[in-house]
Amino acid sequence: MNALDAYEIRVLDEGDIGPMRGLLDCFGEVFDDSDTYCSAQPDDRYLAALLSDGSFFAIVALEDGAVVGGLVAYELRKFEQARSEFCIYDLGVLEPHRRRGIGTALIERLKLLARDRGAWIIYVQADLGDDPAIALYSRLGTREDVLHFDIPPG
Secondary structure (H helix, E strand, C coil): CCHHHHHHEECCCCCHHHHHHHHHHHHHHHHHHHHHHHHCCHHHHHHHHHCCCCCCEEEEEEEEEEEEEEEEEEEEEEEEEEEEEEEEEEEEEHHCCCCCCCHHHHHHHHHHHHHCCCCEEEEEECCCCCCCHHHHHHHHCCCCCCCCCCCCCC
């Protein structure tokens, strides 16, 4: 039996409010940041609109119906050519489920979505020192060293 056989990899849609909340809780635990992911979750209407947006994608790994990992990505339509890029915004797997291929399976599912939508590339940012993420992304793609800047609005 393959280690991944115990998991269902699924793209969420507007009716998947429960699994979306499960993903938020999962990220709160994985990133040790429940303030961001759990303390002020949007209402069901907001989440349904987000999940039906067409440029937002949430993909989860489920074990017996419970979210044990997931990925959130955005499609960015380009202006210089008729193509798009996908940005993986968050990817996380709960500690007991790591090293079983879930992260790779989530990215593989996103690759199918991106290909079907004619995307040119998928990119992701990893923080220095996050060695497991850097190792995963290095196996799947090409590393570019860039600087990231946060600019506050107005």
